Amino acid sequence: MESSSSAGNSSSGSVPSTESTDKGPLWEYVTKISKTSEKGGTWKFECNFCHEIKQGSYSRVRAHLLQISKQGISTCRRVNNDNLLEMKTKDTEYENIKTNAAPRDVPLPSGGLEFQNTNKKRKSDLSPLARAFDTETRTQLDQEIARMFYTGGLSFNLARNPYYMRAFTFAANHNLGGYVPPNYNKLRTTLVQQEKANVERLLQPIKDTWKERGCQL
Template sequence: MSSSSSASCNVSGSSNSSESMKDLYPLWKFVVKGDKISGGGGNYNWKCNFCGEVKNGSYTRVKAHLLGEQGKGIQTCNKVKIDDLAKLRSLHRESEDYKKSLLPKVPPFSNEPISSHTSTEATSMRLGSFDNVKKRKSKNTISDAFNVKSRDHLDSEIARMFYTGGLPFNLARNPYYVSSYTMAANSNLSGYKPPGYNKLRTTLLCKETENVDRLLQPMKATWKTKGVSIVSDGWSDPQRRPLINIMIASETGPMFMKAIDCSGEIKDKDFIATLLSEVIDEIGDQNVVQIITDNASNCKAAGELYMMNVIG
């Protein structure tokens, strides 16, 4: 270690002299600064004047050792008294303030246009001062830009709707499920609330029935020229109600017409014959080519009874 003179362990009061204020690294005074470490940048061998331990490193480690800063890769000094520590910190603050005073001051930005008479030199000096200012890091991260948290929260709300309502996951493949949320996201509908229970089963249901009828009109228009087949089949719904489905098959494709609830009815030949007769009248007997049912005995008998009534 070189013969650099050591500073006294007695820390004097914070000096207000210009010499003290201009000392950018005042804590070097409280260690014995030794040889510079080869290839180590600003690293030196040094000995603490308080604890007498030999260390190595830059001024940052000297400061951490003397001021008791943790996590700097060096053990803090346990021999610095409280009064001395306060004075060391005061010296450090004074040096930091002095460093800040040396930084170039940036003139306030003005919205006024630069006069054409302003000299090129003055303009370049002003613009050059802005080059020395570090650009602020944008606070808007990619996550904020795409509202990732809001999107995740909305996903969770939609998922809970499926889980608590017992909805089938296959509903997520319904194109109207996707388009409804897409429309809500891309429209300015502040304060919008989805339709409630009563509106879904009354007003909106009637409105959609009218819409479906309107969409089926082109198909129905072909029945007079091409004819149709009436297809009937019985089944039970999830509530175990006995239903009879009526479907229409034509050249333009099949169409569901209606389902008739037969609860409390006896599905004998008379009941089925009456039912088929009403359907034929609704479609128009001139448009019916054939009637297709299952081969149950009551259906066969209903067909024969209807033909007898027509012929008779």
Template sequence: MSQDPINKDDSSIVDDKAPLWIYVKKIEKLAGGGSWRFECNFCNNSYVGSHTRVMTHLLQEGIKGIKGIKGCLKVTPQQRTNMKNLVKECKERIKRAAPKAIPLPSSSRKSSSSSLDYDMSYKDFNPSESDPKKRKGMGLVDKAFQIEAREQCDGEIARMFYTGGLSFNLARNPHYRTSYVRASKLPGYVPPGYNSLRTTLLQK
């Protein structure tokens, strides 16, 4: 693969999430998303798009139905194999680096319980069941379910701290508790994602 026309500058460091950028020259960053105007190092043709289009052009996969992009005819079969192997290696590195689920057996569980024991079964938990009026007629089974659901929820929160490298001091932040109290009163609430946290919400 050393004979392939890859970029030689500092930007040629392989990005595991978008490894084939090293085979094209980025000309101009377009507003919004991850699209660039780029020039292929093999055929010197220019296109506009994200890493997905770079892959489409170089690997000639999924071209049918995609407008504004053509497969590169200058890439040899061996070079294409090298690229596919690179993409595969990067995906495997990402997979290996992904945080592993940490089993957190509760006091009511055996210490040998696996992380699978802490599944999302508590999705079926109905917040309205915490209503004191509805708790009066609650049986032993219902109470046991509530205890288990709480323990599973605590386990998920703890796992977030451990796998995300969060400081335990965050638990002392008043917004930490307030956010969960508010969320518990909104059935079906889904917390903001990566993009919202770094853009829209950050600007407020």
């Protein structure tokens, strides 16, 4: 069975496994063959232990080598206990570094996280008018929205978009306890597909007239 040192060496002519864009330590235990797309981190690779050809991002490489099942890729059966311990140690160190380097919550001008924990206590000190309009909660929401603009590099012109106002007005006027906004993947897949289908449906009556009246560009 291959040792960890031999498994970590890439064969000649392969793409280097330590590119700056792929920092995961377990890349050194596979040989990259080709990138499947210009964007993203999906590669076609060969496992340096079992020599099977696989395809996927770093998460798939990790699942294959660390023998994590049900991750959309088969686990490597040629990794011995010493190899597994070595890779798990490197993986743990890498995950700890990522966790420590992650951005930390910065308190908002109104008090941020402390405001959330002491909200009930502070309400008792407010005037009847302030309690009626819940001004502190409104202030915190304004600051949360503003920080989304600042940290995301969003144009202030977005605030003039009618759908920006419409979205928050809808949320404020409906009881949506536990609601979580759509994430990155849902925005770029499910929701954009639904919007595309909706636009196509709305355009269909116009397209149907093209056969009779023709279409000019």
